[in-house]
Amino acid sequence: MHADQKYIDALITHDQRLISEIYQRFAPGMKAYLLSRGCSEDDAGDVFQEALIDIYKLSTDKQFVLSCPFEAFLLLVCKRKFFNKTKKTSLQVVTNGEEDAYTHIPGDANASAEEHANQLGREELVMSMLEQMGNCKEIILKSLLKKPQEETAEEMGMTYAYFRKRKSNCMGELAELVRNNPQFKSLVP
Amino acid sequence: MNYTLEDIEAYLNGEMKAVQKQEFEQQLTTDIQLQKQVEELRFLQTTIDKHLQAEQTLPELKKILTPLTQTHFHKLEQQKGGKVISMNRVFAAIALAASVILIFFLFLPGVSVDGYPVDDMSGAINRGNETQLAKAAQLFNDQKYAEAVTAFQQLKTESPDDATINYHLGISLIKTKNFTEALPLFEDLAKGESVYKEDANFFAALSAYNLQQNDKAKEYAAAVKKESKYYKYAKAVLKKTK
Numbered sequence: 001m002h003a004d005q006k007y008i009d010a011l012i013t014h015d016q017r018l019i020s021e022i023y024q025r026f027a028p029g030m031k032a033y034l035l036s037r038g039c040s041e042d043d044a045g046d047v048f049q050e051a052l053i054d055i056y057k058l059s060t061d062k063q064f065v066l067s068c069p070f071e072a073f074l075l076l077v078c079k080r081k082f083f084n085k086t087k088k089t090s091l092q093v094v095t096n097g098e099e100d101a102y103t104h105i106p107g108d109a110n111a112s113a114e115e116h117a118n119q120l121g122r123e124e125l126v127m128s129m130l131e132q133m134g135n136c137k138e139i140i141l142k143s144l145l146k147k148p149q150e151e152t153a154e155e156m157g158m159t160y161a162y163f164r165k166r167k168s169n170c171m172g173e174l175a176e177l178v179r180n181n182p183q184f185k186s187l188v189p
Numbered sequence: 190m191n192y193t194l195e196d197i198e199a200y201l202n203g204e205m206k207a208v209q210k211q212e213f214e215q216q217l218t219t220d221i222q223l224q225k226q227v228e229e230l231r232f233l234q235t236t237i238d239k240h241l242q243a244e245q246t247l248p249e250l251k252k253i254l255t256p257l258t259q260t261h262f263h264k265l266e267q268q269k270g271g272k273v274i275s276m277n278r279v280f281a282a283i284a285l286a287a288s289v290i291l292i293f294f295l296f297l298p299g300v301s302v303d304g305y306p307v308d309d310m311s312g313a314i315n316r317g318n319e320t321q322l323a324k325a326a327q328l329f330n331d332q333k334y335a336e337a338v339t340a341f342q343q344l345k346t347e348s349p350d351d352a353t354i355n356y357h358l359g360i361s362l363i364k365t366k367n368f369t370e371a372l373p374l375f376e377d378l379a380k381g382e383s384v385y386k387e388d389a390n391f392f393a394a395l396s397a398y399n400l401q402q403n404d405k406a407k408e409y410a411a412a413v414k415k416e417s418k419y420y421k422y423a424k425a426v427l428k429k430t431k
Binding site for chain 1: 193194195198229230232233234235236237238239240241242243246247249250251253254255257258259260261262263322323326344347348351353354384416
């Protein structure tokens with residue numbers, strides 16, 4: 001576990017002091033980097049905040065263990081997020097921007113950061129595919145509520161047996177969608 | 190023995206009887222296919238569960254993050270407080286700003302109400318993903334909006350409350366100038382709690398504006414937040430409905 005795990009824990013516990021420290025330590029560098037790549041100041045703020053939210057979602061079950069400097073991980077998440085933003089808009093990426101600011105991050109840290117960022121990418125893909133699953137989405141989400149499944153089945157006008165069957169089929173469908181997604185495959189180690 | 194998805198789920202959820210569980214675990218030690226299936230389902234379940242949990246506490250975290258983002262990324266906020274500036278400099282700055290605004294309005298075209306961007310819908314067709322929804326997403330991304338309307342309407346009959354379907358159907362309707370059907374869709378989304386809630390305010394405003402329901406257009410346009418990518422377009426709606 002890296003010493004910067006404290007920043008992960010701070011996000012989970014909403015520790016204001018340490019979250020402020022994240023901004024003080026990492027926002028100026030990340031902002032300079034993103035602006036040098038053609039990002040606007042507003043968008044840089046969005047990218048930074050959304051990256052922290054993504055990291056929070058990844059680690060909210062307290063199972064995630066950071067094995068590299070927080071800065072290396074955050075930089076990679078911001079980079080990917082910005083790249084995705086440019087794909088959705090006409091924004092051009094400046095390719096010879098300020099990379100030098102991050103030469104202090106050791107190479108092995110980048111490898112660990114990439115592993116973490118890939119895990120985050122895989123989870124995001126699962127959630128975005130679930131989002132597109134219509135009825136199945138509802139069944140899967142309701143099945144994960146912390147209440148008796150029999151009650152949920154009744155609310156949905158199904159027998160318990162049928163609800164379980166539908167839920168399994170839906171999970172199977174989701175698994176297949178995920179398995180066949182080329183982007184997901186590229187994120188698997 | 191061949192185990193079904195239901196069996197694997199029962200195992201993961203601790204719902205298997207002791208004898209059955211023992212047999213299952215025995216097979217699991219040698220059956221690579223079963224190991225993969227268990228891992229796959231475990232990953233899906235934990236991911237969804239975790240993200241659901243995070244969504245519930247996210248508003249609290251955002252209350253901490255948003256002001257910090259404002260402070261560290263927006264110049265105006267950073268410059269607040271502290272420095273004493275002479276009145277001459279203030280007047281000079283005001284005059285300069287006024288000139289810039291004047292030049293902007295005189296010589297540059299304003300933000301058009303219809304210049305808003307539309308994000309691609311994720312999940313369009315790729316190999317192994319030729320579901321109805323994926324086909325509809327592909328039509329939407331290819332800007333074949335009339336065909337997308339038909340595809341989304343068909344999907345809506347099966348899932349009338351699906352926010353993703355309703356949002357993209359709404360945009361397709363706007364793109365085909367059917368504002369009458371688009372407006373109630375966006376009004377519902379704006380009232381709901383989906384991820385489309387914020388954007389729906391702008392599209393409801395745009396639909397109402399095109400239907401000449403100016404009061405409604407103003408109301409929805411005013412609800413578009415400053416952080417939204419549609420903010421400046423909502424401002425344009427407000428300007429047009431003055």
